[in-house]
Structures are given as structure tokens and as C-alpha cells.
Amino acid sequence: MPDSDTGAPPKVVLVIAATLAVALAATVAVFALTQGRARPEAGPLPLVPVPAPEAGSPGCTALLGAVPTELTSNGSALKLRELANPAPPATVAWGTDDPVVLRCGLNRPPELTQTAPLRVVNGVQWLQVSGEGASTWYVVDREVYAALTVPDSAGTGPLQQLSDTVAAKLPAKPLRFS
Template identity: 55%
Template sequence: MDRPRILIAAGAAVLLIVGVIIVSLVYGSREREQASQQPPPTPTRTGPLALVQVPAPQAASADCATLLGKLPTTLSSGDTVLKKATLADPAPPATAAWTDEKTDPVVLRCGLDKPAELTPTTDKLRSVSGVAWLPEDGPDATTWYLADRNVYVAVTIPSTAGTGVIQGLSEVVSSTLPKKF
């Protein structure tokens, strides 16, 4: 009579162990599946921001100096606040950037040559807060070229940023640089 009880107890113990293994496999695979569906955490960028030098023959102009002196320390990008970045040496002249240290930065360059895309027949100009811009879309960003002032400015804005960036910068341009025409 003790032998059947021992077999039943042993069988119950084996079933309990098998059940625990099955439950851990099922829940463990769900957690791994959920973890694989979530994007990896975005690394934080620290330190000065390195930017490539580009030709900017008017970078030392009074207009660029005035504009750079009036740029805000922060810009709104959707729900994110971008802070003005420290640029790595040698920093390009008449350049500023803003970042949240997680996404690609917004970069402003003043004193550039006239963009080839800006012609008298250009029909792609957009007015933002009274400022004419020529947007050129790229795969990951749009570069906005200032079209109606005495100096050419380019603002490269990542695709992930909202429209607040160009609106904020347009307000500064409008109050700082006189219209060319």
C-alpha cells in the first residue's frame, strides 16, 4: 500500500516540475519577444559636437554676426527641448547647433553660397512666420535655405523633429535680418 502512494507522490512531483518548466518557457519566451519588439535604448551623446567644414564665404559678415548673436539657447522640437550645443574645435565659422543628445542635431550655417536650387523660377519656396525658405528633403533630414535675406543660411533639421524648429528660427530671422526684396 505504501508503494502506490510513493508512485503517486513521485508522479505528482514530476508533473509539478514539468509544469514549472513549461510555464517558465512560455512566459520567458513572451518576455524575450516583447524585449525584441522594443527599440534599443538610444545612446546619449556627450561632449562637443563635431561638424564638417563647408564653404561659407560670408560667414564673417555683419548679418551672420547679428543672427548668431540673437539665436536662442533652446528650440522646441515637438515635446522635446533642444539645447544649444557646444561645437568641437575647429568649429565651422558662423555655425550653431541644437540637440537633445539623443537624436541628430539641428544645424544652422550662415554665410553660405547661394544654393543652386534657388532660381528665379523656384516654385518650392515656403513662407514660415514671414520668412521665405527653400526646403530640400533628404533621406533623414530636410535642409531649409533662407531665400529672402541678404545672407544665405541653411538649417538642417532631422526628420524626427517637428515644425517648431523652423518656426522658432524663422521668428529670429524675421526680427533680426531685413528682407532682401
């Protein structure tokens, strides 16, 4: 019912409408904040298989038997993660949101050419292949090819730690381009 002097709604209706608008805005803000902090349950990680003809090799057995149960990523600990069945052979992963994945026994990466830029990390030569949101780093100077896929948000800790493991378990070999 309009105010008899101005034709505006009564003050009670305006106060109720304003209160409802503020309550709705607060509810939306709280919901948005809590959703941003919610972490998905970390069940077994499903991974697609990739060709890994050397997955059963002694080199992969030695490497995978020595991987750490935890990696450091930007000061946070990434714990070894269970893989969903059927799990790809010679594959391990760490972390929940954006996991770090190591695969061993792969084919020679086609990007490995005589002019490909390589990076040496803790005595291990790696070939970086950048993707959307992650990079895959291939060990290219050992008896087997291994690939470490690292999300862009992870920093260099996982690569450094896995370089130490590769250097300790797999002797260096000359690069192979064919």
C-alpha cells in the same frame, strides 16, 4: 529517460524546458524595451565643414548672436548643443538624437532659380531642399544665405522660431539668382 508508457520525456524535463523558454523570451523582451528607451550621451556634435565664405560677415555675427538657446520641436525642448572641434564657422545646433543645425554665410544654393518654389514663414522667404530623413531650408531673401537643417521628425517649430530671429536681425533684400 523516457516515460515508460508513451516514450515521451519525463514531465520534470518538459517543465524545465518550458520555464527556460519563457525566461529567455521575457529577457529578450525586457532588453529590447530598455534599448529602445536608452538615449545616447550628448557629447559635442561632430559636423563636417561646408563652404561658408560669408561666415565672418556682420550678418552672420548678428544672426548667430541672437539665436535662442532652446528650440521647440513637437512640444519638446531642444537645447543648444556644443559642437566638436574643429567646429565649422558660423554654425550652431540644438538637440541630441536628430539635431537641428543652422549654418550661416553659405554660397547661394544652386536650387534657387526664378521658378523655385519658396515658402514665406513669419516674413522670411525660405527655399526647401528635401533630403533623406531631413530637409534643409535656405534663407534666400537676406544679405547672407543661411541654412537650417531640420529632421523630418522635428515639426515646424524650429523653422518658425528661427524665422523670427532672422526677421529681427537681418533686413529683407531682393532675391539674387546669380
